[in-house]
Amino acid sequence: MTFANMTRRAWLAGVAGLSLLSATAATAQEKDDVVLGALRFTSHAAGFVAYEKGYFDEENLNVSFEFFQAAQPIAVATASGDVDFGLAGVTGGMMNLAEKDAVRIVGGVLHEKKGVDGMMVMASNQAYENGLDTVPEIKGHSMAMTQVGSTFHYMTSRIADAEGFDISDVRLVPLQKVGAMVAALKSGQVDAMIMVPHIAKPLVESGAAKELGWLYDYAEYQISTLFTSVDNIENNRDMVERFIRAYAKGIAEFNRVMLAENPDPAELDEMTRMIAKYVAPDKPYEEAMASIQMGAMNLNEGLALNMTDVAAQMQWFKDQNLVDSDLAVDQLVDDSFVETY
Incomplete structure (x- = not known):
């Protein structure tokens, strides 16, 4: 083999190596596009915090938000695939969609707790x-x-x-x-x-x-939850797990700052400004600040879910003939993603 052939082979190998590295880098940079359906509520702010703090980016997720004016349409949009995740209370509409194997609750978000102002x-x-x-x-x-x-x-x-x-x-x-x-x-x-x-x-x-x-x-209950489509759970489980990890970080940061007895003023101001962009986009910050800070509510650490209370809610909806009596808890909730109690 001549020196020229060796040099040419080495050059080709180098080009191939660079191409492989470029392809790998491009793959690593690709993110899953995810749409989160939410209300412009401070109680939904952990998702906004996770976005602003880069927690979704860390999980290779490109998250955007779709805002609604009531809870039940969020469940409908999640079932149809218009959004990938929904944040909303446990409603009759959500339960009826769960009975059709369209959506499942995968985590707990807002929970009433004495000592923390709620509803x-x-x-x-x-x-x-x-x-x-x-x-x-x-x-x-x-x-x-x-x-x-x-x-x-x-x-x-x-x-x-x-x-x-x-x-x-x-x-x-x-x-x-x-x-x-x-x-x-x-x-x-x-x-x-x-x-x-x-x-x-x-x-x-x-x-x-x-x-x-x-x-x-009157009720220390599981008000709102995080839910997604059954299709995402069955066919894109890794994405669901990554989303939950990032959202849980947003909850931890929200609770640490917004529910602190003596919060650091600079941290409180920084987070309030983050939240204001989503909760009150049309108001001057000075006008929105007080209501956001007064509106901080207890969020479930780690997205842990009070499944006992969700089951009790489901039974009430059945008793009111608002939900099919055959609906089972394991149709409404997938308990494999977070801790339940």
Whole structure:
């Protein structure tokens, strides 16, 4: 073999090696495109934190957000594949989709906990002036909710059960969107509603509504969850696992900063600014800051799921004939991704 042939072979080998390295690098840089369906709620902020902090990037995920105005449409979009993951309460709509093997809950997100402000029970000024000044007195009054079978529907039933009256004693008014609920309460078209603190507290502080009490006095329950399609679980499990790892980091960081008794002012300001971009994109930061910080709620560390409570919720929906009676918990929940209790 001549020196020229050796040199040529070496050059070709080098080119082949460089091509292989380039192909490997390109593969390593490819990311899974993932769409997360959410509400513009502070309780959904762990996903925004995970995005801003680069936790999704670390898991090779290119995440974008699709925002909704109620929980049940998020479940529909997840089932159809319009979004890959959904953040929302456990609703009748989600359960009916689970019964069709379209979606599964894969983690817990928002959980009521005494000592951490959660869902506030509120009255309109007009109703308050006419005597609705305690939670038990919602009996006989109108109550705003998004849809029949929504978390607002379920939460009202928990209060009714605890206070010894039937949910039929409350006139439930489905208004489809959270914004419409707020408008109806402020105008006195409905007497009461239950709402997340980043919306509820500013309403009370501005004099637009009255605080009656807190849901955690009636139910420390698993309000919202993370869910995905059965197709993703069966055919893209690695992506689901990576997403959960990144989201769990977002929860840990959110709880560490936003729920701290004495948070570091610089860290608190930095995180509040992150969240404000998603929760209040049309408001000046100075206007949004207080409501976001007041609205921080207890998020499940590690996305751990209160499966016992989810099962109890499912039974209530069955009892109300809002969900097929044959639905089983293992159709609603895939418990292989996070800790359950």
